[in-house]
Amino acid sequence: MPDIQEVTVDDLKHLVSEKAIQGETMLLNMGPQHPSTHGVLRLLLELDGETVINCIPDIGFLHTGIEKNMEAKTYQKAEVMSDRLDYMNPVGNNLAYSMAVEKLVELDVPVRAQAIRVILAELTRYQSHLVWLGTAALDLAAMSMFLYCFREREYILDVMELCSGQRMMTTYIRPGGLWRDVPVEFEAAVRNILKTFPKRIDEYEALLTRNPLMLDRTLGIGRLTGEECLNFGVTGPMLRASGVKWDLRKTRPYSGYEQYDFEVPTRPEGDVYARFLVRLEEMRQSLKIVEQALNKLPMGPVRSNNFKFVPPPRSEIGVSMEALIHHFKLWTDGFNAPKGSIYNAVESPRGELGVYLESDGGPKPYRIHWRTPSFDNLQSIPLMAKGVLVADLVAIIGSIDIVLGDVDR
Amino acid sequence: MGVEQKLGNMGVVTTTLEQAVAWSRTNAMWPLLFGLACCAIEMMSAQASHYDMSRFGMELMRPSPRQSDLMIVAGRVSRKMAPVLRRLYDQMPEPKWVISMGDCASCGGVFNNYAVVQGVDEVVPVDVYVAGCPPRPEALIHGVLTLYEKVRGIKFADVQK
Numbered sequence: 062m063p064d065i066q067e068v069t070v071d072d073l074k075h076l077v078s079e080k081a082i083q084g085e086t087m088l089l090n091m092g093p094q095h096p097s098t099h100g101v102l103r104l105l106l107e108l109d110g111e112t113v114i115n116c117i118p119d120i121g122f123l124h125t126g127i128e129k130n131m132e133a134k135t136y137q138k139a140e141v142m143s144d145r146l147d148y149m150n151p152v153g154n155n156l157a158y159s160m161a162v163e164k165l166v167e168l169d170v171p172v173r174a175q176a177i178r179v180i181l182a183e184l185t186r187y188q189s190h191l192v193w194l195g196t197a198a199l200d201l202a203a204m205s206m207f208l209y210c211f212r213e214r215e216y217i218l219d220v221m222e223l224c225s226g227q228r229m230m231t232t233y234i235r236p237g238g239l240w241r242d243v244p245v246e247f248e249a250a251v252r253n254i255l256k257t258f259p260k261r262i263d264e265y266e267a268l269l270t271r272n273p274l275m276l277d278r279t280l281g282i283g284r285l286t287g288e289e290c291l292n293f294g295v296t297g298p299m300l301r302a303s304g305v306k307w308d309l310r311k312t313r314p315y316s317g318y319e320q321y322d323f324e325v326p327t328r329p330e331g332d333v334y335a336r337f338l339v340r341l342e343e344m345r346q347s348l349k350i351v352e353q354a355l356n357k358l359p360m361g362p363v364r365s366n367n368f369k370f371v372p373p374p375r376s377e378i379g380v381s382m383e384a385l386i387h388h389f390k391l392w393t394d395g396f397n398a399p400k401g402s403i404y405n406a407v408e409s410p411r412g413e414l415g416v417y418l419e420s421d422g423g424p425k426p427y428r429i430h431w432r433t434p435s436f437d438n439l440q441s442i443p444l445m446a447k448g449v450l451v452a453d454l455v456a457i458i459g460s461i462d463i464v465l466g467d468v469d470r
Numbered sequence: 471m472g473v474e475q476k477l478g479n480m481g482v483v484t485t486t487l488e489q490a491v492a493w494s495r496t497n498a499m500w501p502l503l504f505g506l507a508c509c510a511i512e513m514m515s516a517q518a519s520h521y522d523m524s525r526f527g528m529e530l531m532r533p534s535p536r537q538s539d540l541m542i543v544a545g546r547v548s549r550k551m552a553p554v555l556r557r558l559y560d561q562m563p564e565p566k567w568v569i570s571m572g573d574c575a576s577c578g579g580v581f582n583n584y585a586v587v588q589g590v591d592e593v594v595p596v597d598v599y600v601a602g603c604p605p606r607p608e609a610l611i612h613g614v615l616t617l618y619e620k621v622r623g624i625k626f627a628d629v630q631k
């Protein structure tokens with residue numbers, strides 16, 4: 062095991078200002094073990110008193126080698142890794158990956174599967190925003206929010222568990238459809254969520270939206286203009302809180318999002334408070350989408366019947382020789398994808414989540430790359446942190462909603 | 471009600487120092503607030519309203535290693551993080567315990583590659599392993615209770631040796 066590398070100020074010359082070398086300003090490490098960096102992020106701060114002059118993020122403490130690991134597995138097996146990438150949005154990652162594979166091998170997905178995908182993806186977005194709300198409010202010392210948000214989150218995890226047997230890492234969405242159809246209890250469970258959650262959002266609003274402590278800590282802090290966001294490649298709620306109306310679900314609809322009627326909330330201010338409002342409104346819109354999708358959930362199969370790429374149903378294996386052969390082929394060799402490359406993006410709770418797949422014609426992806434929103438959003442920290450107080454920096458980190466698994470991969 | 475009933479009418483209890491110490495250690499164990507990856511979210515769930523680990527004297531997470539007794543390694547440990555983790559462990563005061571939460575921390579899990587330490591026991595001594603990817607909050611609580619059993623069994627004579 063390598064030991065921690067000792068670094069002198071001279072080694073940091075290219076990162077910090079002249080004053081730090083002369084000892085006029087202070088260099089301070091925040092993280093990698095710090096309660097408000099939301100994981101293992103390390104920030105090197107150059108401070109003048111309590112004012113941040115420079116903020117240099119140091120990432121990679123959670124580098125997992127997910128991309129390389131996926132390249133060593135066949136297309137179906139690689140999907141398991143994708144859940145663990147952005148662990149607040151496992152269903153969204155599955156969706157992005159499955160859609161990329163479907164595009165590559167030209168698979169059709171039945172409409173029922175598409176609708177269920179949308180429901181689960183929106184519930185996951187809600188769940189991710191809940192965890193964000195709980196932890197970001199905790200950073201601003203609002204302890205009770207954390208407890209409320211995690212109470213609600215359990216309802217959504219129950220639905221996930223109902224469908225897939227797992228609470229977080231579901232791997233339920235598969236290339237070509239779903240693993241299996243949803244159980245009969247699914248509808249009642251989701252309806253229960255739809256009934257109780259709007260009231261709960263009102264409760265959060267009552268606690269936070271007009272709370273003077275909250276306003277003091279967030280109004281005008283961490284401003285980003287729409288143009289700066291675009292320059293940094295910032296996407297998702299952060300971009301929309303800076304006044305740019307860009308949401309892949311609207312601008313490039315996928316998986317049937319064009320059928321649903323929902324708003325894309327935006328705010329012009331671009332500060333921490335605006336991001337809070339945008340996310341809260343997104344939670345409402347997510348519920349709206351779930352309700353519409355559930356109301357017109359079509360019947361039918363949930364998996365493509367192209368057995369060259371999708372395993373045949375279990376019941377057929379016993380009676381059909383062909384099904385048995387397909388099954389055997391798929392689970393031993395996998396399928397060969399045609400040569401080519403594909404980029405597919407979905408709207409994750411944090412922004413544009415893209416998968417780039419390159420195939421050399423074999424059963425395994427030749428190269429797979431994830432364009433993760435947190436990574437790009439994190440790049441804007443040095444800009445936002447200039448001149449703020451250390452306490453405000455905590456609020457800013459919270460407002461980006463970074464997931465370190467997403468940043469470091 | 472409660473402890474008064476057990477005291478009888480004398481207001482005195484007799485016990486051994488060993489038992490009293492173990493009892494107090496298990497009822498106020500302060501874990502280090504230290505999340506690495508996905509498992510940390512389930513650790514947070516275990517702490518939050520539904521599972522409420524404070525029932526077992528664990529409501530106080532300490533962000534400073536110097537104030538904590540228990541390190542819950544929740545998530546995959548990368549090669550870059552391993553020395554940091556060891557330093558955190560070294561900073562914790564004795565007696566200290568480690569729970570390795572999840573498959574990644576216990577054995578590398580699904581990530582058998584260049585970046586992930588194949589089991590945190592390469593870096594720090596582990597007392598309890600909790601399996602699962604991620605383990606359910608109940609599983610973590612079970613791991614904690616298993617650790618309590620271990621702590622209750624600690625004899626002073628063994629420690630002094």
Ligand code: SF4
Pocket residue numbers: 145507508509544545546571572573574575579602603604605
């Ligand atoms: S064991 Fe699973 S859930 Fe836990 S850190 Fe590893 S991949 Fe994530």
